[in-house]
Amino acid sequence: MTRSSEMLHVTVQRGTAQDPRKQRFDVPARENQTVLDVVSWIQQEVDPTLSYRFACRVGMCGSCAMMVNGVPRWTCRTHVSRVAESGQLDIAPLRNLPVIKDLATDMDPFFDKWVAAEGRHHPTRGRLEEFDPIKPDDPNRVEANLGIECINCGICYAACDTVAGNPDYLGPAALQRAWTLLNDSRDADRSGILAAVSGKGGCHNCHSMGSCAQYCPNGLNPMRAIAGLKRETVKAALRWKRDA
Amino acid sequence: MTHLDRHDTDILIIGTGGAGLFAALHAQQSAPAGTRITIAVKGLIGKCGCTRMVQGGYNVALGGGDSVERHFMDTIKGGKWLPNQDMAWKLCEQAVVRIHELENEIGCFFDRNADGTLHQKAFAGQTADRTVHKGDLTGIEIISRLMEQVLARPVEKLQEHRAIGLIPTRDGSALAGVLFIDMRTGGFRLVRAKTVLMATGGGPTMYKYNTPSGDKTMDGLAMALRAGLELRDMEMVQFHPTGLLAGDHTRMTGTVLEEGLRGAGGQLLNGAENRFMFDYDPKGERATRDVVSRAIYAEMRKNNTSVNGGVFISMAHLGPENVRAKFPGMVKRCADSGFDLAGGLVEVVPTAHYFMGGVVVDPDTRTAMEGLYVAGEDAGGAHGSNRLGGNGVANSTVYGGVAGDVMGADIRTMGALRDPCPNALQAEIDRALHPLTRQPAPVHPLRVALQEAMWDDVGVMRTATGMERGLTRVAEISEALMNVGVAGDNLSFNLTWHDWLNLRSLCDVSKAITLAGLARENSRGAHYREDFPDEGDLDASYYTVITQAGCDLNVRRDPVQFTIIRPGETILPENEPETLVAAQ
Numbered sequence: 001m002t003r004s005s006e007m008l009h010v011t012v013q014r015g016t017a018q019d020p021r022k023q024r025f026d027v028p029a030r031e032n033q034t035v036l037d038v039v040s041w042i043q044q045e046v047d048p049t050l051s052y053r054f055a056c057r058v059g060m061c062g063s064c065a066m067m068v069n070g071v072p073r074w075t076c077r078t079h080v081s082r083v084a085e086s087g088q089l090d091i092a093p094l095r096n097l098p099v100i101k102d103l104a105t106d107m108d109p110f111f112d113k114w115v116a117a118e119g120r121h122h123p124t125r126g127r128l129e130e131f132d133p134i135k136p137d138d139p140n141r142v143e144a145n146l147g148i149e150c151i152n153c154g155i156c157y158a159a160c161d162t163v164a165g166n167p168d169y170l171g172p173a174a175l176q177r178a179w180t181l182l183n184d185s186r187d188a189d190r191s192g193i194l195a196a197v198s199g200k201g202g203c204h205n206c207h208s209m210g211s212c213a214q215y216c217p218n219g220l221n222p223m224r225a226i227a228g229l230k231r232e233t234v235k236a237a238l239r240w241k242r243d244a
Numbered sequence: 245m246t247h248l249d250r251h252d253t254d255i256l257i258i259g260t261g262g263a264g265l266f267a268a269l270h271a272q273q274s275a276p277a278g279t280r281i282t283i284a285v286k287g288l289i290g291k292c293g294c295t296r297m298v299q300g301g302y303n304v305a306l307g308g309g310d311s312v313e314r315h316f317m318d319t320i321k322g323g324k325w326l327p328n329q330d331m332a333w334k335l336c337e338q339a340v341v342r343i344h345e346l347e348n349e350i351g352c353f354f355d356r357n358a359d360g361t362l363h364q365k366a367f368a369g370q371t372a373d374r375t376v377h378k379g380d381l382t383g384i385e386i387i388s389r390l391m392e393q394v395l396a397r398p399v400e401k402l403q404e405h406r407a408i409g410l411i412p413t414r415d416g417s418a419l420a421g422v423l424f425i426d427m428r429t430g431g432f433r434l435v436r437a438k439t440v441l442m443a444t445g446g447g448p449t450m451y452k453y454n455t456p457s458g459d460k461t462m463d464g465l466a467m468a469l470r471a472g473l474e475l476r477d478m479e480m481v482q483f484h485p486t487g488l489l490a491g492d493h494t495r496m497t498g499t500v501l502e503e504g505l506r507g508a509g510g511q512l513l514n515g516a517e518n519r520f521m522f523d524y525d526p527k528g529e530r531a532t533r534d535v536v537s538r539a540i541y542a543e544m545r546k547n548n549t550s551v552n553g554g555v556f557i558s559m560a561h562l563g564p565e566n567v568r569a570k571f572p573g574m575v576k577r578c579a580d581s582g583f584d585l586a587g588g589l590v591e592v593v594p595t596a597h598y599f600m601g602g603v604v605v606d607p608d609t610r611t612a613m614e615g616l617y618v619a620g621e622d623a624g625g626a627h628g629s630n631r632l633g634g635n636g637v638a639n640s641t642v643y644g645g646v647a648g649d650v651m652g653a654d655i656r657t658m659g660a661l662r663d664p665c666p667n668a669l670q671a672e673i674d675r676a677l678h679p680l681t682r683q684p685a686p687v688h689p690l691r692v693a694l695q696e697a698m699w700d701d702v703g704v705m706r707t708a709t710g711m712e713r714g715l716t717r718v719a720e721i722s723e724a725l726m727n728v729g730v731a732g733d734n735l736s737f738n739l740t741w742h743d744w745l746n747l748r749s750l751c752d753v754s755k756a757i758t759l760a761g762l763a764r765e766n767s768r769g770a771h772y773r774e775d776f777p778d779e780g781d782l783d784a785s786y787y788t789v790i791t792q793a794g795c796d797l798n799v800r801r802d803p804v805q806f807t808i809i810r811p812g813e814t815i816l817p818e819n820e821p822e823t824l825v826a827a828q
Contacts, residue, residue, distance in 0.1 A: 032490035032582055040495060044688040048731065048740035055292040055457045057495045058577060060384055063291045076495065077580040100428055101737040107288060111395055120392040121351020127344045133360030134353075141353075148353065151384055152291075152391075177392075184353070 008084055010038055012050070013092040017099040023047075029087065035075035036064050039091060039103065052103035059217065062153020066103050067092040072158040074217050095158040110154050110171070117174035118196040121181065122189035132186050144183035147176045147225055149218050156212035156222050168201035172212035172222035175203050179225035182232060194229075194236045203229040246673055249426070249433040252661055253282035253400060255651050256422060256437035258407050258464070260285040261295035262637055263443035263620030263644030265390040266342075268399050269350075270648025275655060282435060283394065284402035284424060286444070290391030292459040293445050294621070295637055298383030299502050300367060301375040302346075302354075302641075303634035304339040308364075309824050310372035312336045313815050319635060320809065322369045323600075323628025324768040325785045326477065329808040330607045331626040335635070338642040343376055346641070350389045354378050367503065367633035368532045371823035375634040380502060380573055386637060402435070404428050406742065407444065407463060409672030410471040410616065411664040418614035419471075420664035423672045427742065430735025432673060438658045439615055439651040442468070443644060446599030446621035448481045450750040450757075452699035453498040453595040455484055464622040466749035468603045469756060469792040473611055476624040476789050476802075478753075478760035480600035482631055482770045483704050485536035486512075487595025488581070489554040492692075496581050498595045502574055503633060505557060505585075506530060512540065513556040513589065514548035520555075534630065534770055537594040541704040544593070554593035559585060594704050598636060600627045600770065601760070604789065609647040615662070617651060619643035628787075629769025679744045682729030687743045690728060694721050694750060702758045707775045715758045722751040756797055760788040763799040782811035 006029040014023045025042050036054055043050040054064035059077040066075050068083055069090050083089065097105035125132065134141050156172040157163055163171045178197045181187045197203045203226045212222040255275060257267045260283060268283050275281070286292055305315040315336040320327055346352040347362075354376045355363040364373040378385040395401075404427040411434070413420045421436035447460025465475060486501040506512075506529040514520050524539035525531040531539075540555050550556055559567045564586035568575050571585070578585035602624030609617040620640035627635060701714030725748065730741045766780030767773050786801035809815055 030491065030493050032494050032496065034494060034496060034581065037494045037496075041493070043739055044686070044743075048684070048687075049734060049738065051737035051739060053287070054495070055287050055459050056297050057458060058297070058499045059580070060297050060381070061291045061457070063288060077577065079580060079582050081582070104737055111289075114392060115396045120396045121349075121389060123349045123351070125348035127341055127349055129344070129348060131344065131347050131362060134356060135358065135360045136356045137358075144353070148378075148385070149381065150388070152388060181351075184351070186348075186351070186353075 006087060008038060008080065008087050008089055010042070010089045010091065012042065012103070014102050016101055020099070029080065033080045035066070035068050035073065035078045035080060035083065035089065035091065038080060038089060039075060051101040060151060062151045062155070065094050065153045065155050065158070067095055067158065072155045072215055074153060074155070077217065094154055096160065096163045097154065097158070107154060110157050110173070113170045113174045113201070114152065114177060116196065117170045117178045118181070118189065118193045119174055119177040121184070122187050122192070124186055124188045134185065138185070140183045140185050144180045147180040147220055147222070150176060150220055151218065153217070155215050155217060159211035159215040161209055161211065162205055162207055166201070166205055169205045170197065170201045172226065175229055176220065176222040176225040179228050182229070191236070194233050197229050198233040198237070203233060206230070246432060246677065248673070249431060251282070251433055251435045253280040253435060253437050254439070254655055255279060255281045256435050256440045257281070257283045257443065258422065258441065259293065259443035259445060259620070260289045260391070261293040261443065261445050261620060262386060262390070262640035263647070264441065265290065265387070265394050266641050266644030267441045267443060267619065267648035267651070268394050268397070270645045271652045272397060272399070274649045274652025279652070279655065280400065282400040282402060282437070284405040284407065284435065286404070286406045286463070287459045288403055289395065289401060290387050292457055294447060294456050294460065295640060296383045296387040297457060298386065298637045299380045299500065300633050301365070301377030301382045302339070302343060303370070303374050303632065303638050304343045304376055305336065305372070305374060306340065306343070306362060306364065308373070310374055312340065314372055315339070315374060317814060317816060318370050319627070319632060322630050322632045324630060324779060325782050325811050326628030326768060326787050326804055328625035329806065333808060334607045334646070335626050335639055335642050338646070339638040342638070342641050342645060346386060346389070350393055352378070352385050352389045366825045368530070369632045371825060373825065380504065380571070383637065386641070402433070405433065406745070407467060408676050408745065410467050411669050411672065412471065412613070413662045414665045416665070418662055419616045420662040423669060425676060428737055430738055430741070434664065434669065436661045436664065438655045438661060439617060441609070441617045441619060441647045441651060442603070442622050443618070443620045443640070443647070444622055446602060448596040448599045450694055450698045450754045451481070451596035451703065452695040453487050453489070453593050455487060455498055455500045455595050455597045458495065461746035461749045462753040463749045465602065466752045469752060471613065472792060473613060474604040474789050474791050475601060475756060476604050476787050477601035477628065478756045478790050479764050479771045479788060480629050480769060481596055481757065482533065482598040482600060483537040483594040484597035485533055485540055485594050486557055486592040489550070489552045489591040489593040490581065491552055500595065500597070501557060501590065501592060502571070503533070505559060505571065505574065506536070508570060509562050511558045511561065512536070513558050514543045515550050515555070516548060517556065520548070534772070537704050538772060540594050550591045552591050554591045556589040557592045558589050560587045598631055600624065600629060600631055608650045609643055610650065617647045619647045629771060676745060678726065679728065679730040679741065680732035682727055684729045684731045687728055687730065687740055687747060690721055690725055691743065691747050694718065694747065694754060697721065698754055702754070702761055705772050705774050706761055707773065708762060711758050711762050715755070718751060718754045718758060722755070725751060756790050759797055759799050760790055763788045763801060785811070
């Protein structure tokens with residue numbers, strides 16, 4: 001634990017994608033201090049022009065995700081003492097997304113891909129019908145539940161080298177959402193989902209490097225979900241061939 | 245003349261919490277083909293705001309002995325007879341439809357019993373197992389599913405657009421549009437619409453300790469005040485008893501440690517590590533939120549406090565492994581922040597959580613201003629003086645949907661877009677540009693000063709003397725703010741400019757809260773007067789209404805209309821048990 005008399009030596013990426021530059025700040029170390037607190041202190045006390053984004057403060061919205069010492073993290077839930085080796089912090093905008101200014105990125109490409117992966121429920125029932133009586137130990141439901149706690153923070157998307165190399169790749173979060181829906185017996189568009197994830201930017205781009213699972217703050221495993229999609233898309237293609 | 249971008253639409257929705265997203269979906273279903281729908285939000289769609297932060301769940305009567313009538317009675321009694329009864333009834337009745345819509349159409353999956361039926365639990369103040377949930381992260385499931393439905397639809401999206409002014413027509417008879425700042429560019433954008441839903445969420449962040457999302461600063465209610473609308477129940481600020489206390493310098497401070505910890509047997513200890521709740525209430529730690537908040541506050545005033553000036557919550561006697569298994573999310577969150585919830589002591593403090601007050605609306609979400617609709621935490625009336633845990637997200641989703649339906653129908657009879665009053669428009673632009681005309685100085689110290697003033701003088705326990713002092717302090721801070729400038733050389737994503745505007749909204753609404761608090765000379769629900777500790781005559785219940793005229797705020801008391809039931813009566817059938825929940 002850093003003592004209160006100590007200073008953190010913080011490097012922050014400033015500017016837009018066209019002219020990024022690094023700026024140094026010395027920030028007093030405190031006992032209970034997250035990386036978001038460090039960024040906020042700089043804006044409130046030293047440099048009112050620093051831009052960043054946060055909302056919930058407690059790891060429920062993912063708005064404050066940034067690169068911290070080269071690793072994508074929720075800054076609101078990252079205690080400085082866990083990451084600031086010898087008091088050094090390097091903070092940059094989330095990787096693989098366009099920078100708006102300083103530490104704030106444009107998350108639209110991430111969500112556009114969520115939509116492109118058919119990442120939404122396709123209803124089989126209406127509001128005037130009963131609930132589907134799905135038992136909690138139903139195997140499909142158990143599989144669907146594995147990915148359900150995704151908060152769409154974009155950490156896995158930033159961690160993924162395949163996304164970095166292929167801007168069309170849908171990425172781990174969107175594909176994991178598709179896998180969850182595919183296992184949800186209430187969803188009406190199984191074939192639409194499979195079509196959406198088997199195209200050019202789809203699941204077969206994944207090289208199973210596993211950064212998504214390594215860095216997910218919620219301990220989810222998108223790589224496993226993508227492996228499931230690969231199996232199902234191949235099976236569907238074979239079926240399609242056979243029936244043709 | 246400042247540059248102004250313009251955008252025209254038919255239906256404009258401000259906010260993307262439960263109310264805003266449901267309004268977008270329902271407007272699309274009810275409006276004629278070709279209707280343009282625009283949704284604008286201060287942050288990112290579905291990410292900012294508070295619906296996402298809902299832990300507990302969604303109150304809805306789904307049979308098994310429970311009924312809409314019982315839910316209604318709990319809501320009225322919980323609100324200490326102040327709710328607008330027609331709104332409370334519609335909330336309870338329509339929650340049944342909305343929860344089915346959330347599961348069946350939106351794709352939420354709520355926790356099940358072994359037989360596949362929905363699992364329901366009881367929060368404090370409920371007489372039935374009523375709260376539908378998804379673990380203790382219900383809000384994430386609801387908002388993520390709603391968000392992806394809206395993202396996939398042809399709705400125009402204005403993200404990181406903060407609303408700064410409701411612009412009426414020249415004669416003031418109707419709303420013409422809403423002025424925004426595009427926060428990414430720093431430019432102004434006027435959006436004209438035939439109907440506008442204001443669903444920005446309340447969020448009492450003018451208190452030293454508060455739970456809401458960081459973007460929440462009561463902008464909606466501040467705009468409503470300036471537009472001359474009536475606001476009701478403005479004194480009603482709900483404090484959650486157990487906010488994390490980790491020091492003034494961290495944004496972690498104030499965030500909620502969930503209710504369930506106390507329900508499961510968690511103990512509150514003062515600075516000397518002694519239990520104290522039984523000194524205040526026979527239910528001990530299991531007393532309702534308002535009672536526990538006041539007890540902790542009383543201990544704090546006696547200086548029986550922890551290092552950072554609060555009290556401790558202790559779970560370890562329940563077995564650290566049990567605690568870890570039962571509250572994995574809370575334990576992990578505390579651990580990430582450096583605290584051992586399962587085995588150690590964690591400092592807590594009462595924290596401003598929810599705002600019951602809001603714009604006066606009818607049960608169709610219409611306001612006194614043609615073209616303006618209000619739903620969710622921005623609307624007053626449904627909860628009265630106190631909101632039951634689980635009624636917040638039910639309220640926002642029910643009334644957001646209602647607003648979408650009603651706006652979709654109303655635009656059929658509306659003609660062309662209305663022309664905005666140029667003077668009102670210019671006044672709002674000038675107001676926002678004001679700090680750029682003053683010498684730059686730090687904004688944050690004034691925010692801290694306001695939060696201290698409201699916490700000390702208009703907080704958990706109130707007196708006339710305290711609130712009068714609070715009024716003076718708020719006025720001084722408000723005035724000081726007008727002389728604090730922000731450097732205007734780059735307005736793109738300029739958080740400090742928005743901090744200034746946030747504080748402007750908070751000062752304006754703080755004044756309204758304080759005046760309404762002075763006007764209520766009794767203690768009901770969240771509002772506790774040490775100088776008027778009794779609840780007063782229930783039959784003569786009144787609610788406060790506040791309006792702004794020029795620079796002045798006028799407060800009056802209106803009698804509660806008992807349109808469905810009077811105090812002392814019940815609409816439950818004869819011989820119905822008082823509660824269906826087994827005593828713990």
